[in-house]
Amino acid sequence: MSKIKRSSTNFSNKVALSDECPEAYASHIIGGQWTLVICSWLLNGKLRFGELKKKLPNITERMLTLQLRKLEKNKIVCRTVHAEVPPRVEYELTPIGLALRSVIKELEYWGDCHKQLMNE
Amino acid sequence: MSKIKRSSTNFSNKVALSDECPEAYASHIIGGQWTLVICSWLLNGKLRFGELKKKLPNITERMLTLQLRKLEKNKIVCRTVHAEVPPRVEYELTPIGLALRSVIKELEYWGDCHKQLMNE
DNA sequence: CTCATTACTTACATTTTGTATAGTACCTAT
DNA sequence: ATAGGTACTATACAAAATGTAAGTAATGAG
Secondary structure, three states, X not given: OOOOOOOOHHHHHHHHHHHHOHHHHHXXXXXXXXXXXXXXXXXXXXXXXXXXXXXXXXXXXXXXXXXXXXXXXXXXXXXXXXXXXXXXXXXXXXXXXXXXXXXXHHHHHHHHHHHHHHOO | OOOOOOOOHHHHHHHHHHHHOHHHHHHHHOOOOOXXXXXXXXXXXXXXXXXXXXXXXXXXXXXXXXXXXXXXXXXXXXEEEEOXXXXXXXXXXXXXXXXXXXXXXXXXXXXXXXXXXXXX
């Protein structure tokens, strides 16, 4: 996470790939360790920061923040701050975020099949 | 790539997540930078090492080797060595590898939508 | 005034992934 | 005998992702 150097070969390789392969592009966007899990919780409705934290065992606050920021930047979730004390911040999927449902469904199905295969 | 430490928190987080979330599991398996691109080329039929290399601009031989090894370990591709000189090695998707087609299709579709959205 | 609550920041360490560059073994054709 | 093609392997290093531990601001309750 954090930042990525726009000058590195690494970076330009990713850009080149993303340019011509929408699947590489997509996997780069939703490819973080926690991204999909966060989204799949949010598919059931909006959640607060603290609620998400409880749902995701072992995630640190830093990681959760970073992932949510990235998701927000990519317009996958939308963030609502309620001006209260203590603060209340809610996260909700945008339309394109909700559109991940079918991707996630396919991934889950494939993942289950694969896991079963590997256990033989 | 190379090896991953089985003692790191990082590692155990991944294991824990993979255990309960098939989508995290799947994204961990097919999540490398080149994995999906390789698979989507192989969806059209078997290819040799050198052919794959040509298809993937900028990939290094090391990376290609590592990714193919990982794919092989996960039973997504199968490797056939022809005992000739110069050597000829062919890579082909297994059934579970071919089953990635629908995952890739969904990802591509979503990726296209997302990219369009972000360009507005 | 002090404490608790919530949603973060910040600074830094570690782990994982990717790149660059140079080799190797094998046989075949020149 | 040497050069060339194929599919690698080795080593060193760079960059990115993830993790740990500690702090911050705001304010209402006691």
